[in-house]
Amino acid sequence: MVPFAYAAARSAETAIARVVGVQGAEFIAGGTDMLQLLQERVREPSELIDITRLPLAEIAAGPEGARIGALARMADAADDPGIRQHFPVVAEALLASASPQVRNMATIGGNLLQRTRCLYFRDVATPCNRREPGSGCPAQEGENRLNAILGGSVQCIAVYPGDLAVALVALDAEVLVQGAGGKRTIPVERLHRVPGDTPHVETVLEAGDLITAVTIPASAHARRSHYLKVRDRASFEFALASAAVALEIEAGTIRQARVAVGGVATTPWRLRHVEEALAGRPLDAGVLREAAAHSAEGAEPRGKNAFKVMLLPRTVERALRTAGGLA
Amino acid sequence: MDELAPRRELTVSLRVNGAERRLTLDARTTLLDALRDGLHLAGTKKGCDLGQCGACTVLRDGRRITSCLTLAVMAEGTEIVTIEGLAADGALHPVQAAFVEHDGFQCGYCTPGQILSAVSLIREGRAGSDAEIREFMSGNLCRCGAYTNIVDAVRTAAGRTA
Numbered sequence: 001m002v003p004f005a006y007a008a009a010r011s012a013e014t015a016i017a018r019v020v021g022v023q024g025a026e027f028i029a030g031g032t033d034m035l036q037l038l039q040e041r042v043r044e045p046s047e048l049i050d051i052t053r054l055p056l057a058e059i060a061a062g063p064e065g066a067r068i069g070a071l072a073r074m075a076d077a078a079d080d081p082g083i084r085q086h087f088p089v090v091a092e093a094l095l096a097s098a099s100p101q102v103r104n105m106a107t108i109g110g111n112l113l114q115r116t117r118c119l120y121f122r123d124v125a126t127p128c129n130r131r132e133p134g135s136g137c138p139a140q141e142g143e144n145r146l147n148a149i150l151g152g153s154v155q156c157i158a159v160y161p162g163d164l165a166v167a168l169v170a171l172d173a174e175v176l177v178q179g180a181g182g183k184r185t186i187p188v189e190r191l192h193r194v195p196g197d198t199p200h201v202e203t204v205l206e207a208g209d210l211i212t213a214v215t216i217p218a219s220a221h222a223r224r225s226h227y228l229k230v231r232d233r234a235s236f237e238f239a240l241a242s243a244a245v246a247l248e249i250e251a252g253t254i255r256q257a258r259v260a261v262g263g264v265a266t267t268p269w270r271l272r273h274v275e276e277a278l279a280g281r282p283l284d285a286g287v288l289r290e291a292a293a294h295s296a297e298g299a300e301p302r303g304k305n306a307f308k309v310m311l312l313p314r315t316v317e318r319a320l321r322t323a324g325g326l327a
Numbered sequence: 328m329d330e331l332a333p334r335r336e337l338t339v340s341l342r343v344n345g346a347e348r349r350l351t352l353d354a355r356t357t358l359l360d361a362l363r364d365g366l367h368l369a370g371t372k373k374g375c376d377l378g379q380c381g382a383c384t385v386l387r388d389g390r391r392i393t394s395c396l397t398l399a400v401m402a403e404g405t406e407i408v409t410i411e412g413l414a415a416d417g418a419l420h421p422v423q424a425a426f427v428e429h430d431g432f433q434c435g436y437c438t439p440g441q442i443l444s445a446v447s448l449i450r451e452g453r454a455g456s457d458a459e460i461r462e463f464m465s466g467n468l469c470r471c472g473a474y475t476n477i478v479d480a481v482r483t484a485a486g487r488t489a
Contacts, residue, residue, distance in 0.1 A: 100465075
């Protein structure tokens with residue numbers, strides 16, 4: 001790690017003002033991703049402003065919706081009875097994330113902003129357009145087994161690594177953001193940016209923007225939702241492909257469906273065309289398979305990640321079957 | 328308006344195994360390094376130093392964390408328990424005793440982390456089945472492959488402490 005200065009903030013306003021005003025100042029919360037990035041010298045902040053003493057850890061979840069404070073620990077959100085009952089896909093995505101130790105430390109806001117696990121991004125001895133704009137993207141022709149088949153560009157094919165954001169995108173959740181210019185809400189689906197020509201600009205947040213909470217609207221489909229994560233190991237591993245699905249079913253007919261996927265795309269990726277193929281159709285295995293078969297439409301595999309083109313529809317199909325009670 | 332005055336060197340007060348300890352630290356110091364090098368509590372092990380192996384697991388306010396991913400300055404005001412703080416009055420903690428009984432280790436390097444993780448797992452109520460124990464011990468790697476005996480030890484300890 002390079003030297004940095006540290007202070008704990010007593011108010012959100014002070015923390016935000018400091019990060020806006022001081023070159024290289026950044027927030028730190030749970031620290032689980034930050035410490036890895038500091039150790040590997042991927043990040044070299046001049047100052048870390050500790051926000052964990054701010055009163056932003058409250059969780060309120062029930063039949064009217066959920067509000068999860070940005071500083072709630074992942075383990076607490078995963079174990080919350082209201083989240084588990086009304087938004088099972090969220091609890092399942094959290095429990096499929098990281099390890100118990102990390103879930104006791106990592107915060108909800110920080111989890112949404114965790115950085116990619118692309119091997120080149122994490123290795124400062126190699127070029128990476130996301131880490132160092134204009135330096136190149138060795139993943140295009142290199143070790144790209146873990147990289148994205150959707151949402152990539154010639155500049156970057158790094159996968160968005162999280163699980164929670166995928167579940168939140170499926171449920172039309174929003175983040176509440178406080179910044180130098182006041183407060184605003186952003187749909188989780190619009191929080192992350194596809195790399196395009198500016199892979200180093202990862203989110204729509206600006207310097208000093210602080211996520212203060214996540215809100216999830218109540219819905220019938222949220223109660224019948226499921227998260228499936230396929231990975232190289234049974235536990236404590238990032239997704240090769242994952243699916244967050246939610247179904248509203250009435251008298252054997254799918255009234256509404258939500259499908260978002262992870263591990264395959266540069267951002268948490270919603271599959272609206274799969275949702276549309278499910279809406280209004282009878283709930284049966286053939287319908288689910290047929291709809292899921294389109295999950296990887298538009299995929300651009302780059303070699304070693306080509307297996308994801310087949311893995312993704314199978315992952316979506318299995319998640320839909322489980323949510324629909326047809327597993 | 329409270330002004331922030333970030334500093335590169337700080338004096339912090341850490342509560343470890345029930346005792347208050349004051350340390351002057353570089354802001355970069357991880358809790359793991361503060362425990363080992365600052366407080367000479369070398370029972371907490373450094374494996375990967377990236378949160379992936381679990382050898383550095385300690386309890387913070389009763390819950391397991393990886394001390395390598397925690398800045399020591401951020402642990403101020405919390406209660407830290409390391410492997411040195413588990414035994415009471417010379418008697419092994421039930422989880423320690425179960426690891427000895429079931430031979431839940433070979434080289435022993437991962438063992439302090441395994442034991443603290445297991446203590447926390449049992450408190451979390453995650454010892455309901457062998458499958459649950461395996462899933463919720465997944466943050467602790469054992470390169471010797473003592474997993475079978477570790478699961479036996481955790482199951483036994485959970486049965487005695489529940």
